Structure formats: C-alpha cells, structure tokens
Amino acid sequence: MLRERVERIAEKYADLVEKKLDESLQKGPISSTEFEEIKDGIRMLNHVMSALRQVEGLSLADMYGVEVKS
DSSP states (O other), rough: HHHHHHHHHHHHHHHHHHHHHHHHHSSOOOHHHHHHHHHHHHHHHHHHHHHHHHHHHHHHHHHHHOOOOO
C-alpha cells in the first residue's frame, strides 16, 4: 500500500516537473529563477524515487524474512 502511494506521488511530481520544463522551453530562454525551480523539482523527484527504492527494499526484506539494518 505504501509503495503504491509513493509511486503515485512520484508519477504526479514527474508530471509537474515535465510540465514546468515544457512551459519554460516553449516561451524561450529559461530564466535563472525558472532554472532553479526546475532543478529543485528534479531534486525533489530524486528524493521521492529514493523513498520508493527504500520502500521496495523493505518490502523485499520482509518477504524474505531478512532483517534490515539502518
């Protein structure tokens, strides 16, 4: 259940970042402010994907009865 929620969040956030990037590129040169917003969006998407990998790892460990150390 948590995995599916994180996947949905990642997909929605990726859509937002892609939309912002497309809008910025269509209007011409990207300003430094827009560039920072896009960069921050990609950084946040990376955090979401890291969380997804951690959830996936915990799920596999649970499935195989492996203790996960932090």
